[in-house]
Amino acid sequence: MSLSERPMKLLEEEFKRYNKDEALHTNIVAAVLMAETIRTSFGPFGLDKMILDPVGDIIISNDGSTIVKNFDVRHPVARILDNLVRSQDKEVGDGSKTAVILVGELLKQAFKLLSEKINPNDIIDGYEIALRWTNEILNEIAIEIDINDGKILKDIAKTALTSKIHGKNEDYISDLIIDAIHHVREIKDGKDHINTKNIYILAKKGGNIPDSKLIKGMVIDKEVISESMPKRIENAKIAMIEPSLEHKKVHKFDPKIYINNSNQMKSFLRKDKEVIENFIKKMKETGVNVALFRRDISERSQRLLANANIMAARFVHREQFYPAQKAVGAKLITKLDDYSPKDLGHAELVEERKIGKKKIIFIEGCKNPKAVCLFLRAGIKNVGYELERRVIDAISVVRNAIKDKKVLPGGAATEIETAKRIRLKSSSVAGKKQLAIEAFADSLEIIPKTLIETAGLDQLDYLTELRASHNQETDEDIYFGLNFENKQPMNMAKLGIMDSFKAKYHAINAASEVARLILRIDDIIDQADESAYAPPPKPREDYDDED
Numbered sequence: 185m186s187l188s189e190r191p192m193k194l195l196e197e198e199f200k201r202y203n204k205d206e207a208l209h210t211n212i213v214a215a216v217l218m219a220e221t222i223r224t225s226f227g228p229f230g231l232d233k234m235i236l237d238p239v240g241d242i243i244i245s246n247d248g249s250t251i252v253k254n255f256d257v258r259h260p261v262a263r264i265l266d267n268l269v270r271s272q273d274k275e276v277g278d279g280s281k282t283a284v285i286l287v288g289e290l291l292k293q294a295f296k297l298l299s300e301k302i303n304p305n306d307i308i309d310g311y312e313i314a315l316r317w318t319n320e321i322l323n324e325i326a327i328e329i330d331i332n333d334g335k336i337l338k339d340i341a342k343t344a345l346t347s348k349i350h351g352k353n354e355d356y357i358s359d360l361i362i363d364a365i366h367h368v369r370e371i372k373d374g375k376d377h378i379n380t381k382n383i384y385i386l387a388k389k390g391g392n393i394p395d396s397k398l399i400k401g402m403v404i405d406k407e408v409i410s411e412s413m414p415k416r417i418e419n420a421k422i423a424m425i426e427p428s429l430e431h432k433k434v435h436k437f438d439p440k441i442y443i444n445n446s447n448q449m450k451s452f453l454r455k456d457k458e459v460i461e462n463f464i465k466k467m468k469e470t471g472v473n474v475a476l477f478r479r480d481i482s483e484r485s486q487r488l489l490a491n492a493n494i495m496a497a498r499f500v501h502r503e504q505f506y507p508a509q510k511a512v513g514a515k516l517i518t519k520l521d522d523y524s525p526k527d528l529g530h531a532e533l534v535e536e537r538k539i540g541k542k543k544i545i546f547i548e549g550c551k552n553p554k555a556v557c558l559f560l561r562a563g564i565k566n567v568g569y570e571l572e573r574r575v576i577d578a579i580s581v582v583r584n585a586i587k588d589k590k591v592l593p594g595g596a597a598t599e600i601e602t603a604k605r606i607r608l609k610s611s612s613v614a615g616k617k618q619l620a621i622e623a624f625a626d627s628l629e630i631i632p633k634t635l636i637e638t639a640g641l642d643q644l645d646y647l648t649e650l651r652a653s654h655n656q657e658t659d660e661d662i663y664f665g666l667n668f669e670n671k672q673p674m675n676m677a678k679l680g681i682m683d684s685f686k687a688k689y690h691a692i693n694a695a696s697e698v699a700r701l702i703l704r705i706d707d708i709i710d711q712a713d714e715s716a717y718a719p720p721p722k723p724r725e726d727y728d729d730e731d
């Protein structure tokens with residue numbers, strides 16, 4: 185019996201298996217369908233999607249990663265695209281729809297080549313060459329910026345916000361964002377350092393978008409712990425306290441303490457009470473009038489604090505607590521018996537206010553705060569959610585621009601110029617790979633095509649005009665993109681329509697990687713039962729919709 189005749193069973197029969205052509209076909213169709221769904225929400229005229237999540241909540245969003253993450257699709261390609269948008273979101277904060285749309289188009293173009301009997305390996309090789317060129321071209325056409333030019337940074341924020349919040353609001357919100365970034369920007373070792381976690385965003389239902397504001401301080405989404413404590417304090421001296429103010433728990437985390445008998449325990453508790461009393465006494469003596477606690481405060485401690493006329497809040501959320509510490513300029517108190525007034529922070533005003541049905545503590549007027557809060561308002565909950573998502577994107581693109589010191593022209597100028605240059609270079613590569621390189625260039629043009637389509641304009645006319653605008657042999661023609669105001673291609677740098685270099689670079693590279701990955705798959709072995717496809721549990725949104 186020859187080797188090939190030997191009976192062999194590699195897989196259990198109940199597993200589904202797709203042959204080579206089926207595997208490629210089904211994967212490509214899935215990616216193209218998902219990209220098509222995303223396309224209608226792309227760009228300044230993109231529409232929103234309404235998604236009903238598994239627990240019946242409604243999400244209305246235009247944000248690529250939010251839409252893809254909430255796709256409840258069984259196909260494994262959906263998981264791959266989900267990972268793609270998550271990485272786009274995490275690494276660069278914008279460009280997630282660009283990435284998904286590009287994957288769809290790269291695979292659509294590849295499918296055409298496959299139908300002409302071109303080998304997937306030639307397509308993969310051609311795409312790899314085209315991507316290498318693209319990366320060079322992106323660096324060539326990038327616009328260097330003066331990162332201290334507030335107008336440019338505002339333009340970048342506005343492009344990321346466009347269409348996502350309506351009317352003139354984007355102007356106002358961009359100003360708030362630039363102001364916020366200005367506060368948290370630090371120069372370390374000669375390099376710009378922006379920790380976006382130091383901009384805490386809190387969106388609350390009620391009011392309108394123009395009621396949003398930048399708080400040079402922080403909001404603490406808790407109420408003052410006791411009715412007998414003050415609710416408004418001017419010239420606040422603030423203590424930020426890590427340990428609990430419950431006796432029994434003061435030394436809970438101290439590994440050096442051993443208790444062997446009940447007497448030891450009693451004396452230990454007595455000592456705990458003393459430590460707490462002394463701590464509150466010292467705070468009072470040194471003028472502390474606000475105390476924020478990460479952990480709990482016992483009822484006895486609450487009474488002592490109230491008697492000392494100190495406003496206090498407990499269980500302050502870590503996302504507010506640590507930025508609050510930076511905002512007020514306090515040092516964290518980690519041991520109650522190691523208190524120093526030098527650790528205190530300051531604010532002009534600390535006040536508990538009622539927002540909707542909830543009470544919130546506002547810390548305002550901090551001098552030179554290293555963390556701030558963007559307090560966003562919107563008439564309805566869903567608008568608040570969406571505003572928050574868009575503001576997060578815009579903060580990321582401004583951070584990217586400051587770090588990169590360069591941007592790319594928006595309105596598809598970058599894609600048109602890159603496609604043009606790739607086509608010019610493609611004749612240097614012989615054989616079938618050349619076709620794949622050209623297909624890559626064609627795929628980039630899905631970006632202008634989609635922008636034109638969503639704006640309801642004639643695709644052929646406008647695309648031809650846009651391509652022609654890049655052949656004028658002038659210095660500025662590389663920046664010509666879609667201008668929807670007068671429907672003529674215009675210099676995007678002059679119009680201030682600019683995209684994050686990092687986001688576009690990442691989107692094109694990640695999309696190309698995913699397309700090549702899918703083209704390499706020639707077998708699907710489906711061992712998963714239905715439960716394996718249940719959507720992963722969603723993290724709770726950090727948005728309060730209490731009222």
Ligand SMILES: Nc1ncnc2c1ncn2[C@@H]1O[C@H](COP(=O)(O)OP(=O)(O)OP(=O)(O)O)[C@@H](O)[C@H]1O
Binds near residue numbers: 596667
């Ligand atoms: N005013 C404008 N005129 C022309 N094009 C614009 C304008 N504003 C934005 N764009 C373009 O819209 C595209 C970005 O659209 P959008 O923000 O919907 O997608 P994305 O950034 O890929 O996805 P997401 O923001 O959901 O992560 C970019 O190509 C950008 O240049």
Ligand SMILES: [Mg+2]
Binds near residue numbers: 344
């Ligand atoms: Mg965007």
